[in-house]
Amino acid sequence: MTTDQNRPAALGGPPAFPDGLPLTRVRVPDREGLLGRLGAVLDSGMLTNGPLVRELEERAAELMEVPHVVAVSNCTAGLMLVLQAAGVGDRRPVLMPGFTFSATAHAAHWAGGTPLFAEARERDITLDPADAEARLKAADSPAALMATHVYGTPCQVEELQRVADAAGVPLVYDAAHGLGSKRRGVPVGNFGLAEVFSMSPTKVAVAGEGGLVATRDAALARTLRTARDYGNPGDYDTLFPGLNARMSELHAAVGLTWLADLPERVAHRGALVAEFARAVAGVPGLRLALPEDGDTSTFKDLTLILDPAAFGLDNRQLAAALRAEGIDTRRYFFPPVNRQRAYAHLGQADDLPRTDRLAAAVLTVPLWSQMDPATVRRVADAVVRIQPFAAELAAGTARG
C-alpha cells in the first residue's frame, strides 16, 4: 500500500482532492453592501440602464484609463454592435483567430460578416500577426480584423494595428478575458477601434451577465449608446437596426461590487500562477500560457500547454488523470472555432495545423480569485506527480 501513496489516483493512489475541486468558484465580494444596493435599485423603480450603469461605466473607464466605456448586456452583443458600427456586412470576410471562443465568430456572423480564420502564435496562442496579414492580403474585400486576448494574455497589439492599417480595416478586440490586463503597462481597453469585455460569471469581474465596450473614439461611443437601445436616439425614429443590449441596474450593482478591488484580485491571481509555475518548473513538456515580460494578464484561466511527446500525455489524457484526482479541468479552447460544426460550411476546418496542435495541448486547471496558495500548489503537485507515470497512464487510456 505504501507505494500507492505516491502514485496518481488513476493508478491507485489517493486523490489529491477527495471532495473534488471545481474549475472556478464564484464568491461575491461585499455581499451585504451589494444587497443594500440591490434593495435601493428595487426601491427606485429604475431597473435598467440607470445611474448604476453610468457609475459602472465611469469606474471601468478610470480603471482602464480610457475615455469611453459603454456597458452592454453581454460581450457578444457588444461585439455585434461594434462590428455593425464598423461597417461589417454583405458577408465580407472578418479575419479572426481559430483559437478563440465561439462568440467571436458568432458576433461576426450576426453582424453580417463571414469568419475567416487565422493561426495562433506558438508562444501564447494569441492571434499570429504574420499569418493574419498573409490571409488578409489573400482575402476578397475584408471588412475587419478581430483578435482575442486569450485567457487575459494581451495580444501583439502593435503588430496587429500595423496589419490592420496596412489592410485598411478596423481592428476590434474580443477582450472577454481581459478586464484588468495590461500591455507594456497600458491597460487593455486602449487598443484598436474598440475592445469588448465580458462580465459573465466565469470572469475575473462579474456582473451576473454583462459586457463593456471600451473605446477612444467618442463618435463610436455615442453610436453604441444609441445602438444598445434599439438604435433609438430618443425620439423612437431609429437610426439603424440596434439591439436591446442594455445592462440592467441589478447587473450594474453586481459589477460595481466586483470592480471595486479588481487590481488586487488580478495581482492575487498573478501570484497564484507564479506559485503554480514554480511548482511545475522542470516538468518535461509542460509550460503555462503566460504574458510577455512586462505585460499583465488577468489569468482569467490558468492554462497548461503540453508538449505531448515530451510530457507523455495529451490534454485529454491529462484531463482524465486529473479527474481521478478530483480536479476539474477544461480544454479551452477545443475544438477551435474553424473546426466547429457551426462553421463547417466555410471549409476551413483543416486550414490551421498549428492551432490544431495547440488545441490538443492546452488544459485549463482550477483557479479563482479567493483561492489560497496551498490549493494551487496542491493542483501543481498533482501534475508533477502524474507526469512520471505518463507512459503507464497513456497505456491505460489506450487500453480503456
Place this chain on the structure above:
Amino acid sequence: MTTDQNRPAALGGPPAFPDGLPLTRVRVPDREGLLGRLGAVLDSGMLTNGPLVRELEERAAELMEVPHVVAVSNCTAGLMLVLQAAGVGDRRPVLMPGFTFSATAHAAHWAGGTPLFAEARERDITLDPADAEARLKAADSPAALMATHVYGTPCQVEELQRVADAAGVPLVYDAAHGLGSKRRGVPVGNFGLAEVFSMSPTKVAVAGEGGLVATRDAALARTLRTARDYGNPGDYDTLFPGLNARMSELHAAVGLTWLADLPERVAHRGALVAEFARAVAGVPGLRLALPEDGDTSTFKDLTLILDPAAFGLDNRQLAAALRAEGIDTRRYFFPPVNRQRAYAHLGQADDLPRTDRLAAAVLTVPLWSQMDPATVRRVADAVVRIQPFAAELAAGTARG
C-alpha cells in the same frame, strides 16, 4: 377666476396633476421576499441560467398553458433566435406590421431577413390579415410572417395562421406586450410557431431585463436552449452561430416575483381601463384600443385612438394639452417602423396610409398595475374636460 376652474390647464385652468403623473410606475411586489431570493442567488455562486431560470420557465408555462417556455436575455434576442431557427436568412422578406415596436424589424434584420411591412387593422391596430396575405403573395420568396399583440391586444390569430399556412411560411409573434393576454380564452403563447415575450421594466411582468419564448414545438424549444448559450450543445462544438441570450438568476428572481400575481394584476388593469372607458364614453372622436369581446388584454398600454376631425385635436396636440395637466403621454408607436430612418433604404415609407393615419391618432396615457381608480378617472376627466376646448387649443397650437 371661477371660469378658469373648468378650463384646461393649457388655457389657464388648474392642472389635473400639479405634481405630474408619469406614464408608468414600477413597484416591485414582495420586496423583502425578493431580496431574500437575491441573497440566496449570490450565496449560491450560480449567477446565470440556473434553477431560478428553470422555475421561471415552469411557472410561465403553467400560466400560459403551453408545453415549452425558454427564458432569454430579452425579447429582441428571443425573436432573433426564433427567426434564425425558422430559417430566416439570405435577406428574404419577413412580413410584419409597420405599426409595431422597432425591435420586431430589428430582429428580422439581425437574423438575416428583410422587413416587408403591412397595414394595421382599423379596429385594434394589430396586423391586418388580408393586407398581409396580399403582400405575402406579391413577395419574392418570403421567409416568415410576424405579428404583434399591440398593447396586449390579441391578434387575429386564426386568420393569420391561415395566411401563414397558405404562404407556406412560419408565423412568429412579437408578444412583447402579451404576457397574460388571452384569445377567446386561450392564453397568448399558444399561437404560431412561437411567441416571444418581454419582461423589461415597462411591462406588466418584469425581470429587470428578460424575455420568454413560448412554443408548442419541442424540437424548437431544444434548439433555443442551445441557441441561447452560443449554440453550444454542451461539448463546445457549436451547432450553429448562437448568442449569449441567457437570463441571469438575478433577473429570474425578479421575474418570479412579478409572475406570482400576474392574473390578478391583469384583471386589475382591465378594471382600470373599463373605468376609464366609462368616464370618456360620449366624447366625440375618441375610442380606446380594446380587445375583441371574449378576449383579454394585458393593457400593457392604455391607448386612446382619436378621430382628429371629430375630436378636434390630433395626438400631438392632445399630448401637449395633457402635458399642461401634468400628465405624461407617449405616441406609441410613432413613427411607424416603415417610416423610421433605419429602414428608409427599403423605400416603404409611403406604403401604409392606414397605418400613417392611425399612428397620428394614438396616444398612450398613464397606467400601472397599482394605480387606483381615482387616478385613472382623473386622467379620463382631464381628457373629457379638454375636448370641448379642442378648437381653441388647436388654434393655440397653430399659433404657437
